[in-house]
Amino acid sequence: MFSNLKLNDNEAIYIQIKDHISSMIDKGLIPNNSKLPSTRELSQLLNVSRNSVVLAYEELKSEGIIYSISGKGTFAKSKKNLPDSIWNINWDCLENDYSKTANKMDIVKNEIPWRKDLISFKSISPNGELFDIEELKKSFLNRLSIEGHKILNYGYAQGYKPLIDYLLKYMNAKGVDTANKDILITNGFTEGLDLLLSSFIKKGDYIICENPTHNTAIKIFKSLGLNIIGIDINNNGLDFDMLEENLNNLKDKKIKFAYITPSYHNPTGIVMSPENRYKFYNIMKKHNIAIIEDGFNEELLYSSSHIFPIASLDNGSNGVIYIGSFSKILFPGLRIGWILCDKQVISKLESVKRCKNIHVSFLDQGILYDYLSNGGFEKYVKKIRKFYGDKFTFAYECVNKYIPNEYVLGDGGLHIFIKLKNIDSRSLLLKCHENGVIFMPGDIFYVNNSHNDTIRLGFSRLTFEEIESGIKTIGNIIKEIAK
Amino acid sequence: MFSNLKLNDNEAIYIQIKDHISSMIDKGLIPNNSKLPSTRELSQLLNVSRNSVVLAYEELKSEGIIYSISGKGTFAKSKKNLPDSIWNINWDCLENDYSKTANKMDIVKNEIPWRKDLISFKSISPNGELFDIEELKKSFLNRLSIEGHKILNYGYAQGYKPLIDYLLKYMNAKGVDTANKDILITNGFTEGLDLLLSSFIKKGDYIICENPTHNTAIKIFKSLGLNIIGIDINNNGLDFDMLEENLNNLKDKKIKFAYITPSYHNPTGIVMSPENRYKFYNIMKKHNIAIIEDGFNEELLYSSSHIFPIASLDNGSNGVIYIGSFSKILFPGLRIGWILCDKQVISKLESVKRCKNIHVSFLDQGILYDYLSNGGFEKYVKKIRKFYGDKFTFAYECVNKYIPNEYVLGDGGLHIFIKLKNIDSRSLLLKCHENGVIFMPGDIFYVNNSHNDTIRLGFSRLTFEEIESGIKTIGNIIKEIAK
Numbered sequence: 001m002f003s004n005l006k007l008n009d010n011e012a013i014y015i016q017i018k019d020h021i022s023s024m025i026d027k028g029l030i031p032n033n034s035k036l037p038s039t040r041e042l043s044q045l046l047n048v049s050r051n052s053v054v055l056a057y058e059e060l061k062s063e064g065i066i067y068s069i070s071g072k073g074t075f076a077k078s079k080k081n082l083p084d085s086i087w088n089i090n091w092d093c094l095e096n097d098y099s100k101t102a103n104k105m106d107i108v109k110n111e112i113p114w115r116k117d118l119i120s121f122k123s124i125s126p127n128g129e130l131f132d133i134e135e136l137k138k139s140f141l142n143r144l145s146i147e148g149h150k151i152l153n154y155g156y157a158q159g160y161k162p163l164i165d166y167l168l169k170y171m172n173a174k175g176v177d178t179a180n181k182d183i184l185i186t187n188g189f190t191e192g193l194d195l196l197l198s199s200f201i202k203k204g205d206y207i208i209c210e211n212p213t214h215n216t217a218i219k220i221f222k223s224l225g226l227n228i229i230g231i232d233i234n235n236n237g238l239d240f241d242m243l244e245e246n247l248n249n250l251k252d253k254k255i256k257f258a259y260i261t262p263s264y265h266n267p268t269g270i271v272m273s274p275e276n277r278y279k280f281y282n283i284m285k286k287h288n289i290a291i292i293e294d295g296f297n298e299e300l301l302y303s304s305s306h307i308f309p310i311a312s313l314d315n316g317s318n319g320v321i322y323i324g325s326f327s328k329i330l331f332p333g334l335r336i337g338w339i340l341c342d343k344q345v346i347s348k349l350e351s352v353k354r355c356k357n358i359h360v361s362f363l364d365q366g367i368l369y370d371y372l373s374n375g376g377f378e379k380y381v382k383k384i385r386k387f388y389g390d391k392f393t394f395a396y397e398c399v400n401k402y403i404p405n406e407y408v409l410g411d412g413g414l415h416i417f418i419k420l421k422n423i424d425s426r427s428l429l430l431k432c433h434e435n436g437v438i439f440m441p442g443d444i445f446y447v448n449n450s451h452n453d454t455i456r457l458g459f460s461r462l463t464f465e466e467i468e469s470g471i472k473t474i475g476n477i478i479k480e481i482a483k
Numbered sequence: 484m485f486s487n488l489k490l491n492d493n494e495a496i497y498i499q500i501k502d503h504i505s506s507m508i509d510k511g512l513i514p515n516n517s518k519l520p521s522t523r524e525l526s527q528l529l530n531v532s533r534n535s536v537v538l539a540y541e542e543l544k545s546e547g548i549i550y551s552i553s554g555k556g557t558f559a560k561s562k563k564n565l566p567d568s569i570w571n572i573n574w575d576c577l578e579n580d581y582s583k584t585a586n587k588m589d590i591v592k593n594e595i596p597w598r599k600d601l602i603s604f605k606s607i608s609p610n611g612e613l614f615d616i617e618e619l620k621k622s623f624l625n626r627l628s629i630e631g632h633k634i635l636n637y638g639y640a641q642g643y644k645p646l647i648d649y650l651l652k653y654m655n656a657k658g659v660d661t662a663n664k665d666i667l668i669t670n671g672f673t674e675g676l677d678l679l680l681s682s683f684i685k686k687g688d689y690i691i692c693e694n695p696t697h698n699t700a701i702k703i704f705k706s707l708g709l710n711i712i713g714i715d716i717n718n719n720g721l722d723f724d725m726l727e728e729n730l731n732n733l734k735d736k737k738i739k740f741a742y743i744t745p746s747y748h749n750p751t752g753i754v755m756s757p758e759n760r761y762k763f764y765n766i767m768k769k770h771n772i773a774i775i776e777d778g779f780n781e782e783l784l785y786s787s788s789h790i791f792p793i794a795s796l797d798n799g800s801n802g803v804i805y806i807g808s809f810s811k812i813l814f815p816g817l818r819i820g821w822i823l824c825d826k827q828v829i830s831k832l833e834s835v836k837r838c839k840n841i842h843v844s845f846l847d848q849g850i851l852y853d854y855l856s857n858g859g860f861e862k863y864v865k866k867i868r869k870f871y872g873d874k875f876t877f878a879y880e881c882v883n884k885y886i887p888n889e890y891v892l893g894d895g896g897l898h899i900f901i902k903l904k905n906i907d908s909r910s911l912l913l914k915c916h917e918n919g920v921i922f923m924p925g926d927i928f929y930v931n932n933s934h935n936d937t938i939r940l941g942f943s944r945l946t947f948e949e950i951e952s953g954i955k956t957i958g959n960i961i962k963e964i965a966k
Contacts, residue, residue: 029757031795034658076658087768087800091683091828094739094773099682099831102838108640109834128632136635140623149611152619152816157591175517175559187670191840199582200574216838223838256577274512285570290577312514317570333635333845345574348582351592355585355699355706357674361844362816 002037002045013048017056022065025078032078036066101223107215112429112438119470121439124266124414124458126329130384132376136331139370151366157354158346159185159338160365166372167338171322175312182346184353185360188335189294190216192323193259196292196339197224199352201256208246208258208289210238212417212445212454214266214296217259229255230447233268234419235407237276240283247287257321258284261294262310267445267456268417269410274307281313281320288319295324297413299381300388311340318342326368329384329414330377334364388414388460395459395467402475404482406453414460417442420453423478428455431481437473485520485528496531500539505548508561515561519549584706590698595912595921602953604922607749607897607941609812613867615859619814622853634849640837641829642668642821643848649855650821654805658795665829667836668843671818672777673699675806676742679775679822680707682835684739691729691741691772693721695900695928695937697749697779700742712738713930716751717902718890720759723766730770740804741767744777745793750928750939751900752893757790764796764803771802778807780896782864783871794823801825809851812867812897813860817847871897871943878942878950885958887965889936897943900925903936906961911938914964920956 005020007013024030036042039057043050057074060066068074103109114120143151151160158164164183172178186192193216201207203225209217211230221228229246232239247255260280262272272280284291293310314320318341325337339349353359371377392412399408399416406419420428425441432438442454455474459467488503490496507513519525522540526533540557543549551557586592597603626634634643641647647666655661669675676699684690686708692700694713704711712729715722730738743763745755755763767774776793797803801824808820822832836842854860875895882891882899889902903911908924915921925937938957942950 024757027758027761028796029761029791031658031660031791031798033655033660034791034795035656087771087797087802089771089773089801089825091801091825091831094683095831096681096683096685099835102682103831103834106834106837108837125637128636131632131635133627133631133635136631137624137627141620144616144620148616148619149614150816152614152616152814153611154608154815172516173518175514177514177516187840187844190838194839198579199585200577200579202579219838274507275510278510278512288570288572290572308512308514308517312517313511314570315514318572318574319570327841331635331846332637333633335841335844342572342574348574348578348586351586351589352582354589354591355673355702356677357670357840358810358818361670361818361847363814363850364844364846367846 002042005046007046007048013052014055014059017042017046017048017053018059021056021060022063025065025076028078030076030078032076034076036074036076038073097225098223102219105219105222107444111440111444112433114438117436118433119437119462119466119473121437121457121459121462121470123461125332125460126384126414127387127461130380130387131331132380135374135376135379136367136371139367139374139376143366143370147366151362153362155359155362155365157184157359158350159183159360160362160369162373163365163369166369167324167340171311171324171340175308176322176340177312177315178340180316180318180343181340182343184339184346184349185365186323186337186339186353187357187360188327188332188337189296189323189325190220191335192325192337192339193217193220193292193294195349195352195356196321196323197221197226197257199349201226206250206253206255208243208255209447210260210265211447212267212442212451213259213447214261214294215444217294218445218447227253228447233265233270235409237270237272238280240276240279243283247283255287255289257292258289259292259294260310261296263298263307264296264300264411264413266296267415267440267442269413269415271307271411277308277310278313281310285317285319291320293320293322295322297328298324300329300385300413318345321345326377330380331368334361334368336360336364336368388412391459391462391464391467392416394464395457395471398468398471399457402472404475404478415456415458418455418457419451420455420478421482422453423481424452425455426452428474428477428481431477432474435473435477437470439474485525488529490529490531496535497538497542500525500529500531500536501542504539504543505546508548508559511561513559513561515559517559519557519559521556580708581706585702588702588705590927594923594927595916597921600919601916602920602945602949602956604920604940604942604945604953606944608815608943609867609897610870610944613863613870614814615863618857618859618862619850619854622850622857622859626849626853630849634845636845638842638845638848640667640842641833642666642843643845643852645856646848646852649852650807650823654794654807654823658791659805659823660795660798661823663799663801663826664823665826667822667829667832668848669806669820669822669836670840670843671810671815671820672779672806672808673703674818675808675820675822676700676703676775678832678835678839679804679806680704680709680740682832684709689733689736689738691726691738692930693743693748694930695750695925695934696742696930697744697777698927700777701928701930710736711930716748716753718892720753720755721763723759723762726766730766738770738772740775741772742775742777743793744779746781746790747779747783747894747896749779750898750923750925752896752898754790754894760791760793761796764793768800768802774803776803776805778805780811781807782812783868783896801828804828809860813863814851817844817851819843819847819851871895874942874945874947874950875899877947878940878954881951881954882940885955887958887961898939898941901938901940902934903938903961904965905936906964907935908938909935911957911960911964914960915957918956918960920953922957
């Protein structure tokens with residue numbers, strides 16, 4: 001901008017500088033209100049005395065072409081404030097179906113927002129007060145001292161090697177033989193699912209999932225144009241008859257994946273028994289439909305610890321893609337999850353990851369690795385199991401005491417799922433909202449938005465008093481409606 | 484797994500526990516080598532005396548059904564080591580075109596890898612030794628103390644508000660009127676480009692770009708099935724005649740975007756003049772083709788500071804999508820970039836971001852915000868401008884001294900681009916590799932992999948001695964080949 005100013009000997013330097021800047025502003029090449037170099041910077045740049053620049057700026061100021069703000073700098077005041085005509089692209093017309101669906105199904109945009117004065121049962125995110133901030137600080141300082149230059153620079157798409165190795169061992173201890181498997185670090189569960197599906201599905205493919213299931217998964221499936229086969233979950237768990245029936249009816253269709261959340265299933269909170277995990281695995285194996293296992297909150301298993309993931313039944317085979325995450329209960333703000341599956345699949349996903357966002361923050365991976373390997377996670381899990389376990393038991397009791405229901409589901413976790421007796425959850429929500437209580441209507445977890453008579457209550461961030469008071473309110477309003 | 488064990492009064496407790504575990508292992512429900520609960524945990528879980536569990540474990544051990552490793556725990560030893568049959572999915576057959584292209588074009592998999600003993604001109608990533616680790620530590624501790632519980636928990640898809648506000652002001656100072664604009668925080672430039680294209684393009688759409696251009700951009704375009712219209716860049720800069728000609732020939736095609744890197748263009752290093760920025764903007768406006776401006780290394784402008792981004796010409800309009808990044812020169816390990824454009828577009832992209840990976844690490848955003856707002860970046864940029872500026876000048880001189888060439892391009896930045904005289908860069912690379920020097924062959928930056936006679940030399944991580952010695956080696960080998 002200034003380096004193309006060639007100074008001559010015929011005219012005073014400050015005049016040449018003044019004319020150059022004036023002409024640039026005039027042509028619109030220095031936009032209105034944009035910052036000019038300081039007089040010191042410009043004198044260095046042009047290799048002239050600072051006085052010449054000061055003089056030029058003074059002249060420009062007196063002519064109203066530039067102005068100064070004390071402590072902030074000097075700015076252009078262009079008459080070319082706006083271009084001759086406005087360029088107005090109609091972005092709505094350019095938007096594709098993927099974005100349209102992702103926007104339409106964005107619950108943040110469509111559901112009642114959280115407010116401080118509400119008792120909110122909407123969230124299932126962890127209580128930040130339980131985080132070991134001091135431990136994390138230690139891990140940060142430790143990791144940065146050991147290899148700060150390294151983890152602050154570009155890393156590998158697959159992830160930070162020590163973290164990958166830690167997670168391989170972690171999965172080993174869950175009974176998973178990792179001999180033919182590998183791990184890719186992802187930005188949480190959501191990216192894991194998106195990466196996998198973007199790499200292996202075609203629009204129109206079929207996918208099996210529990211119904212209800214994780215609403216983000218439904219959103220991703222629909223945005224990518226998948227046909228969803230929902231298999232009912234009710235108070236008896238997964239409906240295996242319905243599963244077999246669908247598999248028979250859809251024999252000629254390309255069913256690529258079956259997505260399943262065996263532990264603390266979202267939204268029902270059901271933990272699938274070992275026998276049913278075995279059964280499910282074998283049915284999928286028979287039909288050659290790869291399983292996506294969502295390791296969702298597996299670490300929270302309060303009363304039924306040591307149930308092995310479906311991935312542990314796949315030892316030596318390559319039919320299960322396990323997606324784990326530390327960003328559900330540990331530090332959601334860090335967004336760290338992982339995919340464990342067949343080595344060759346990981347290699348493919350690694351290139352896709354590199355194509356989408358290069359890699360997950362190496363700083364975060366380094367800190368998390370340090371925290372995990374120093375036993376921070378084990379300590380934390382012990383603490384939160386008790387904390388959330390007590391809350392779960394209390395909330396469960398309150399629900400049974402105050403809310404008339406068909407049935408209540410939940411084996412633990414951070415939420416409870418309720419089927420009401422002929423009560424529309426949307427009208428209930430509106431009335432509850434007026435009375436200072438909100439929750440998640442169950443329909444958002446159903447593949448066809450059905451089951452308007454269900455609700456999910458998350459209690460992780462509420463006190464015992466709030467839990468009781470909120471559930472009482474919901475119960476009272478239901479009784480009023482039922483009258 | 485253990486909670487479904489119902490103990491009776493007819494048999495000794497330890498026998499019942501033993502039989503239960505034995506049968507679970509037998510059925511394959513406890514996988515081989517998986518860890519069992521400790522005796523203390525299990526006694527609590529079942530509400531029995533610890534002695535009973537110890538006794539059960541002893542019996543199981545003596546029968547070879549479980550085993551202990553001192554200090555590690557107790558593990559199952561299942562004969563069901565492997566399932567009855569291997570389930571082998573052919574993942575190659577399931578992979579879609581997107582993944583295939585992303586894999587085929589992954590230079591990490593296809594180019595000669597970096598090795599410690601090589602002088603490598605491949606990389607254009609910053610020199611980690613220049614990072615202000617101490618400043619970053621302060622920012623981390625500061626931010627964590629102020630709002631640790633908050634930034635470690637779930638955040639917003641659009642990004643961390645203080646960082647967004649900082650960047651809006653930062654763009655203001657570059658002459659961009661942000662009145663009708665907004666910002667989305669992304670995992671670096673790459674995610675910014677991927678998010679935008681995934682939301683607005685359809686397979687088969689056309690996109691204009693400079694030729695050569697950033698190889699990752701070409702990879703993303705091709706993976707998404709775009710038709711690329713490359714416009715030549717040579718020693719005169721962008722070929723505007725070729726641009727106009729293409730626009731006339733493709734009048735009936737849907738050209739959605741024009742992707743352009745006006746500052747330190749990768750790989751040529753050319754900085755586009757203000758006049759040409761103006762010209763380019765107006766041509767695109769006339770044809771109603773939205774501009775994607777890559778703010779790549781704009782902050783490095785050594786000798787020609789204060790050239791305003793094309794986005795500053797778009798004030799009041801909505802035709803330019805600006806993608807900026809701090810992950811190119813500041814802390815690439817953190818992966819933080821941003822998209823600045825029309826508010827409505829940002830709102831759409833926000834939902835798409837939430838659909839892909841929820842949000843960028845709030846910890847990283849918090850730290851970066853603290854670092855930026857305390858003036859860390861300004862200090863750092865001053866330091867690196869001098870550091871890389873000196874290296875650039877030196878490398879440029881060496882190239883002209885040692886390497887016979889058609890022309891050398893580069894106005895600064897972290898790399899130099901060379902058009903050789905009838906020398907095949909691939910054979911040159913092989914010979915250089917034998918002599919301990921590697922570089923980036925230019926063909927990977929061309930949309931049709933042409934121009935086998937070009938090379939890019941990145942020097943950011945090399946010493947002056949290495950730069951001279953490496954360039955000398957390349958020059959000597961070229962002279963040998965030319966003989």
